[in-house]
Amino acid sequence: MDKNSVNRRSFLRISATAGAGALLIPGAAASGLNKAVETQKTKFPTRTLGRTGIELPVLSMGVMRADNPNVVRAAYNAGITHFDTAHGYQNGRNEEMLGNFFQDKPRDSFYIATKGKFEYPLRDTFEADYTALLDLSLSRLKMDYVDWFYTHALDSVEQITDERVIAQLKKFKAEGKIRHLGISTHALKPELIDAAVDAGVYDVVLLSYNFKLNNLKETDEAIARGVKAGVGFVAMKSMTGAREDAEGKKKVNSTACLKWVWQNENITTTIPGFSSFDELDECLAAVSDLKLTPDENEYLANLRNQEMLFCQRCGECEKQCKEHLPIPELMRAYMYAYGYRQSSLSHETMAELSLPQEICKSCTNCSVKCTSGFDVARKIAAIAPVRNVPVELLT
Ligand code: SF4
Numbered sequence: 001m002d003k004n005s006v007n008r009r010s011f012l013r014i015s016a017t018a019g020a021g022a023l024l025i026p027g028a029a030a031s032g033l034n035k036a037v038e039t040q041k042t043k044f045p046t047r048t049l050g051r052t053g054i055e056l057p058v059l060s061m062g063v064m065r066a067d068n069p070n071v072v073r074a075a076y077n078a079g080i081t082h083f084d085t086a087h088g089y090q091n092g093r094n095e096e097m098l099g100n101f102f103q104d105k106p107r108d109s110f111y112i113a114t115k116g117k118f119e120y121p122l123r124d125t126f127e128a129d130y131t132a133l134l135d136l137s138l139s140r141l142k143m144d145y146v147d148w149f150y151t152h153a154l155d156s157v158e159q160i161t162d163e164r165v166i167a168q169l170k171k172f173k174a175e176g177k178i179r180h181l182g183i184s185t186h187a188l189k190p191e192l193i194d195a196a197v198d199a200g201v202y203d204v205v206l207l208s209y210n211f212k213l214n215n216l217k218e219t220d221e222a223i224a225r226g227v228k229a230g231v232g233f234v235a236m237k238s239m240t241g242a243r244e245d246a247e248g249k250k251k252v253n254s255t256a257c258l259k260w261v262w263q264n265e266n267i268t269t270t271i272p273g274f275s276s277f278d279e280l281d282e283c284l285a286a287v288s289d290l291k292l293t294p295d296e297n298e299y300l301a302n303l304r305n306q307e308m309l310f311c312q313r314c315g316e317c318e319k320q321c322k323e324h325l326p327i328p329e330l331m332r333a334y335m336y337a338y339g340y341r342q343s344s345l346s347h348e349t350m351a352e353l354s355l356p357q358e359i360c361k362s363c364t365n366c367s368v369k370c371t372s373g374f375d376v377a378r379k380i381a382a383i384a385p386v387r388n389v390p391v392e393l394l395t
């Protein structure tokens, strides 16, 4: 298929999705106001977050995609206590929304986790830059401290064990700006879990964890070692990109996906990124019985070998790509647009990459064989045009 025709059609579809989303916002907000008042406290099973000793419901809120404070209100009213954001989400508006919502709530009635990225290798100004980043997050959140702070999206042992990073994190903790330290990683490498555990300073690890993981056994073993050492584990990407298919047409069964994660009692809680009342309701319904039904087991088994949106980040594609493109990051950008329906996050993800303006230009045929069966060239052709769309026009 001609790459340009894919580009244009996919771009039009993303634009159409953006329009539909914008039209739906007033209705969603209106129904939400009712639900926020009506929502009853849910009886959540709880688990302890490692040596922090903090007891958390197995369901938490990944706030990343949410921009309606009434959804946060509904989650809080339902009994969710842990809210996960990051310095970069929605250009800071995500932290601001949480700050505005929680400013009049008792500080011991919720837990806030945020995350901050740093460039690696570290710049000379790392300490001052990272301090400014955390201080800005705290001022947006209108809080003196966050309950745990993750160094964000790490993918190497060096980043986790770097002495300057650890010294700065310990300083934040001594100053009372952070209660607990953590790392977040999308990298699916058990050695990163081991490095965080062995470093002895990180109390929490936030990691991608779902039924599609190819290296599940090794990951589970590393998690078990971490739990033994007192580290708490929080799962993200539990919905594998939120859609069943590579085109992002059909919503995944979120109940089955969440229940699958909860089967591992070493995972304290998950942070599904619900952004609407219906999505919240689906997550709340899943909590009523954590056990997978035979139908749900069969559903997940049927999806296990199907091409979906979740990239395993095995790195095999990067070795084969003629232009040495950061394909796992591009697959993540694709998942954000076609799975989460959040093309602004795709834009943000790609803006952080060094990409040629004309991507895949040197190839007539793509030589990459993806271990998950992704047609990477088609997905790259579909997502790359989003870089050129003004961010204010995106969802
Ligand atoms: S080979 Fe496929 S699954 Fe592995 S990192 Fe590349 S795109 Fe992801």
Ligand code: SF4
Binding pocket: 320, 321, 322, 323, 324, 325, 359, 360, 361, 362, 363, 365, 366, 367, 368, 376, 377, 380
């Ligand atoms: S077509 Fe395939 S091999 Fe060529 S640059 Fe794109 S991803 Fe890499």
